[in-house]
Each structure stands twice: as C-alpha cells, then as structure tokens.
Amino acid sequence: MKIAIAGAGMGGLTAAMCLHRAGFDVEVFEAVSELRPLGVGINIQAGAVRILSGLGLEPALAATGIETRELRYANRHGQTIWADPRGRHAGLPWPQFSIHRGELQMILFDAAQRMLGPDRIKFSRRIADFEQRGSKVFARFCDRHGKTVEEIQSDILIGADGIHSAVRAHFYPNEGPPKWQGILMWRGVTVGKPYLGGATMVQAGHHTQKFVCYPISRAYAESGEALINWICDLYMGASATPPREDWNKPGKLEDFLPRYAGWSFGWLDVPDVIRNAHTILEFPMVDRDPLPRWSHGRITLLGDAAHPMYPIGSNGASQSIIDGEAITQELLAGDDPEKALQRYEQRRLPPMARIVESNRRKGIDVMLDLVEQRAPQGFSNLETVLPADELERIVGDYKKLAAQDRETLMRLAGHHQ
Ligand SMILES: Cc1cc2nc3c(=O)[nH]c(=O)nc-3n(C[C@H](O)[C@H](O)[C@H](O)COP(=O)(O)OP(=O)(O)OC[C@H]3O[C@@H](n4cnc5c(N)ncnc54)[C@H](O)[C@@H]3O)c2cc1C
Numbered sequence: 001m002k003i004a005i006a007g008a009g010m011g012g013l014t015a016a017m018c019l020h021r022a023g024f025d026v027e028v029f030e031a032v033s034e035l036r037p038l039g040v041g042i043n044i045q046a047g048a049v050r051i052l053s054g055l056g057l058e059p060a061l062a063a064t065g066i067e068t069r070e071l072r073y074a075n076r077h078g079q080t081i082w083a084d085p086r087g088r089h090a091g092l093p094w095p096q097f098s099i100h101r102g103e104l105q106m107i108l109f110d111a112a113q114r115m116l117g118p119d120r121i122k123f124s125r126r127i128a129d130f131e132q133r134g135s136k137v138f139a140r141f142c143d144r145h146g147k148t149v150e151e152i153q154s155d156i157l158i159g160a161d162g163i164h165s166a167v168r169a170h171f172y173p174n175e176g177p178p179k180w181q182g183i184l185m186w187r188g189v190t191v192g193k194p195y196l197g198g199a200t201m202v203q204a205g206h207h208t209q210k211f212v213c214y215p216i217s218r219a220y221a222e223s224g225e226a227l228i229n230w231i232c233d234l235y236m237g238a239s240a241t242p243p244r245e246d247w248n249k250p251g252k253l254e255d256f257l258p259r260y261a262g263w264s265f266g267w268l269d270v271p272d273v274i275r276n277a278h279t280i281l282e283f284p285m286v287d288r289d290p291l292p293r294w295s296h297g298r299i300t301l302l303g304d305a306a307h308p309m310y311p312i313g314s315n316g317a318s319q320s321i322i323d324g325e326a327i328t329q330e331l332l333a334g335d336d337p338e339k340a341l342q343r344y345e346q347r348r349l350p351p352m353a354r355i356v357e358s359n360r361r362k363g364i365d366v367m368l369d370l371v372e373q374r375a376p377q378g379f380s381n382l383e384t385v386l387p388a389d390e391l392e393r394i395v396g397d398y399k400k401l402a403a404q405d406r407e408t409l410m411r412l413a414g415h416h417q
Contacts, residue, residue: 001337004029004139004154006127006167010042011303011320012160013108013121017055018328020116027152028112029141031126031161035109037102039247040187040281041216041229043068043201043314044104046087046094047409048321052108053094055115060107065099066215069199073364075371076205077378078265082367082391086201092409098201098214098229100189104317125149127166130157132297156337157299158327160320163245163288165305171296178286178308180242181360183208185285185311186232186251188277189216194226195268201314202268206372207362208235209259211270230273231311232256233285243284251282285310287360290353295341302327307352310359313398319355323348354401364398367391 001024005012008030019026044052044061052061072083087096113121125141128148132138137157141150159167163178196202198221201214210233217227234256243249253274263270288308294301303320323344330344331337355363362369367386375385399405 001025001156001331002154003027003156003158004137004152005158005160006139007031007159007161007165007303007305008035008105008109008112008121009160009162009303009320010105010108010317011305011323012158013105013112014051014055014321015158015160015302015324015327016112016121017108017115018051018324019331021055022328022332024328024331026116026120027154028116028121029125029127029139029150030121030123031144033124033144035105035123037100037106039101039105040189040279041098041214042101042104042317043214044097044099044321045314045318046090046092046096048318049087049094049097050409051321051325055111057107057111058095060111061097061099061104062095062218064103064107064218065097066199066218066221068096068098068201068214069197071201071203072196073367074202074204074265075368075375075378076209076211076263078204078263078267079378079382081371081382081386082395084395090406092406098216100216100227100229101317122150127159127161130167130170130299132299135298137298155298156331156341158302159299159305160302161305163286163304163308165301167299168291168301168305171293172291175288177242178245178288180284180286182236182238182240183233183285184236184243184256185283186234186256186280187283188230188251188274188280190228190230190273190277191220192226192228192273192276194221194224195228198226203365203368204263204265204270205233206368207233207365209233210365210368211260211263213268213273228273230277232260232274234259242286243282245284245286247281247283249282251280253280255282287356290349290356293345294349295338295345298337298341300327300341300344306349307356309352309356310363312359312363312365313355315355315359319352351401358398358401364394367394
C-alpha cells in the first residue's frame with residue numbers, strides 16, 4: 001500500500017518511520033527546499049519517547065537534549081506550588097526529553113532518511129491540490145513559485161502539514177486563520193548557569209503573565225553550563241489585534257522585559273536570563289477549533305494539521321508523534337484503509353479535542369491562577385492557599401486528559417507492544 005505524507009515535521013517524519021517499519025510504501029513531500037534547525041525548545045513526553053525509542057532514537061535524543069528530571073510550578077516569586085518528577089524519575093520505563101526543536105527534527109529526518117532511503121523524503125514539494133478517484137488519491141505538488149514539480153498517485157494521503165495545513169483547508173475552506181485569545185509569547189535561548197540541578201522545567205507566574213524555562217542541551221550541560229530555553233507569555237488584552245503568526249519573527253526586548261522586573265527567584269534571575277538571550281522570537285499563542293472529522297475517504301490529518309493546540313502542558317510535538325503510531329496500528333489492524341482512517345480518527349480526535357478545549361480554559365495552569373488570586377504577595381504555607389487535595393485533583397485531571405498518567409501510559413505501551 002502506497003502512502004503519501006505531506007509535511008516533514010515531527011508528526012510527518014514519525015508517521016513515515018512507523019508506517020515504513022510496518023511494511024507500507026511511504027513517501028514524504030515537504031514544502032521547504034531544505035530542513036534547517038528552526039525553532040527553539042520543545043518537550044517530548046515519556047509516552048512519545050516510548051515511540052521514538054522503539055524506532056531506535058533514544059540514544060540520539062539522550063546525546064542531544066536533556067533528560068527532564070522535574071516539572072516545577074511556581075508563583076511569580078519563585079515559590080514552589082507543585083513539583084512533579086518526570087519520565088524515568090517518576091518510575092516510568094521511558095524518559096522525558098527537553099530538546100531544541102530544530103535538532104529534534106534533524107534527528108528524525110536523518111533516521112527517516114536512513115530507514116526509508118535517501119530519495120523518499122522530497123523537498124520543494126508543497127501540496128497544491130488533490131482528489132480521491134475510486135480507491136486512489138491523486139496529488140499535485142508545487143515549488144514555492146507555484147510551478148508543478150510532481151504529480152503522484154497513492155492509496156492514502158496524510159496531511160501532516162502543520163497549523164496552516166493545506167490539506168485541512170481543502171476540507172474546511174472557510175475556517176480562516178488560527179484563533180487567538182490575546183496572549184503573545186516571546187521565546188528565547190540563553191546560555192546561563194544550571195539551576196535546580198540542571199534538568200528542571202519551570203512554569204512560573206500565572207495565566208496572563210508566565211515565565212517558562214528548561215535546559216535543552218546535553219553539550220552545554222557537559223561543559224558545566226545550561227542552554228536555557230525560555231518563554232514569556234503575556235496577555236495583551238482582548239482588543240489587541242492578532243499578529244500574523246510566523247515561527248521566525250524576531251522579538252523585541254522592550255516589548256516584554258520591563259514586565260518581568262523583580263522576577264528574581266534566588267535560584268534564577270528572570271530578567272537576566274531574558275537580557276542575555278542570543279535568539280528571541282515572538283509568536284502569538286494560537287490554536288484552532290476541534291474539527292468534526294479528520295478522515296475523508298482515503299485522506300486524513302495528523303499532528304498540528306489535525307489538532308493545533310496552545311503550548312500548555314507540553315503536548316504539541318508529543319501528540320503528533322503519538323498520532324503516527326496510532327495511524328500505523330489502525331492500518332495494520334484491517335485491510336480496508338478507509339475504515340482504518342475512521343478508526344484512527346475515532347481513537348485520536350476526541351482526546352485531542354479535549355486537550356485543545358482544556359488548554360483554552362488554562363489547562364493545568366489553573367493552579368497558578370488560583371495561587372495568584374489567593375496569595376498575590378506569596379505564601380508562607382501553601383496548604384492554606386491551595387490545599388493538597390485541590391492541587392492533586394487539578395494535576396490528576398490534566399494528566400489523565402493528556403494521557404500522561406502512569407496507568408494510561410502503561411496501558412498504551414502494553415496494548416501496542
Ligand atoms: C519552523 C517551525 C518552528 C517551530 N518552532 C517551534 C518551537 O520553537 N517550539 C514549539 O513548541 N513548537 C514549534 N513549532 C511547532 C511544532 O513543531 C509543532 O507544534 C509540533 O511539533 C507538531 O508537529 P507537526 O509535524 O504536526 O507540525 P510542524 O512541526 O509544524 O511541521 C509541519 C511541516 O509541514 C510543512 N508544510 C507546511 N505546509 C505544507 C504544504 N502545503 N505541503 C507540504 N509540506 C508543508 C512545514 O514546512 C513543516 O515542515 C514550530 C513549527 C515550525 C514549522
């Protein structure tokens with residue numbers, strides 16, 4: 001069975017490897033002319049690392065990124081609200097990794113090229129149009145000038161072409177741009193001193209003003225430093241005009257640094273980290289409404305094309321990786337591809353819609369807001385501000401929703417072995 005994938009991001013490349021390993025004939029068509037290590041940091045949760053480990057990639061991830069030891073939530077004074085061990089440190093059989101997105105994409109690309117063969121991932125091929133005729137999908141790919149470069153015929157087409165998916169737009173032509181609720185993100189990378197043991201992801205502040213950071217480079221850690229990926233989320237007001245999202249738009253310090261004056265935690269000086277950045281990018285926090293359907297006959301969506309979500313709870317890349325395994329298993333489970341794509345949708349669409357919706361309602365960040373509302377000047381005893389049972393309920397509900405709880409992770413692993 002021949003499968004064409006549009007998009008060589010995390011989702012497209014992982015799906016390509018899972019499908020190839022299962023015996024399918026896979027080709028990937030990527031719009032850009034070459035992959036460059038773009039972006040800043042990204043997290044791969046243990047459930048997604050399980051899949052990448054199965055593809056033999058754990059050594060490369062461990063050699064490049066940081067095995068995340070802890071996720072710590074803090075108020076804007078740096079006081080800990082909740083600290084959660086991650087991956088192997090939480091007793092799971094797989095680690096969690098914090099890594100540079102560009103490096104992760106290159107690891108996936110190199111591995112996919114080795115597995116599929118060097119000519120199976122093709123560049124300068126933007127999907128232009130496609131249609132299903134009978135049991136075949138016909139697709140046309142263009143270069144960036146709109147010139148047709150290749151026309152193909154396949155049994156299945158997967159749109160893994162990101163938040164501005166052309167495959168999605170074909171089925172939902174009136175959807176319009178991604179949705180924005182007024183939060184802008186400035187993302188940067190700074191070389192600094194390791195903090196909190198050198199492998200801790202921190203989420204500090206509250207929903208309308210947050211600072212997130214985590215180290216992402218093994219090489220820097222080995223030389224006694226930390227390459228700190230950081231994100232400042234600021235609410236700009238409901239009336240602010242949504243900016244055009246561009247992953248590579250440079251950010252300006254004066255637009256956000258003054259708001260973080262005084263955010264010194266003892267173990268980390270936030271203004272210092274921001275000021276010393278060698279890259280700053282600006283991006284609006286956007287998502288899209290959950291769709292009623294992803295699969296249309298022999299064509300379906302995967303990753304951000306299917307379920308773009310706010311980057312809360314580190315789910316974007318992880319869930320796109322999990323999609324690749326799910327679609328492979330459903331295609332292996334029966335010989336009717338259309339039914340398999342339906343099953344893939346039934347399995348993945350409802351939980352992804354729930355994460356999109358929960359993230360709009362602040363997701364797990366709700367704990368930060370409760371502490372900010374109840375104790376804006378800080379606390380001497382967290383229990384009087386956010387009792388342990390309330391905190392555990394918030395955390396437990398979100399982990400279940402994102403399938404990050406131990407029980408779901410182990411069930412998924414067992415089910416899929
Ligand atoms: C340049 C870039 C930088 C990013 N930086 C970050 C970051 O720093 N931190 C973070 O958390 N997330 C970042 N993301 C988003 C993150 O990669 C995704 O949210 C997540 O990994 C889901 O992956 P995906 O494969 O579904 O989508 P993406 O990773 O967005 O991959 C989609 C791929 O499809 C290609 N494509 C687009 N249109 C077409 C088309 N018409 N035909 C064929 N191919 C097409 C794109 O070039 C891209 O390679 C970035 C995405 C991009 C594209």
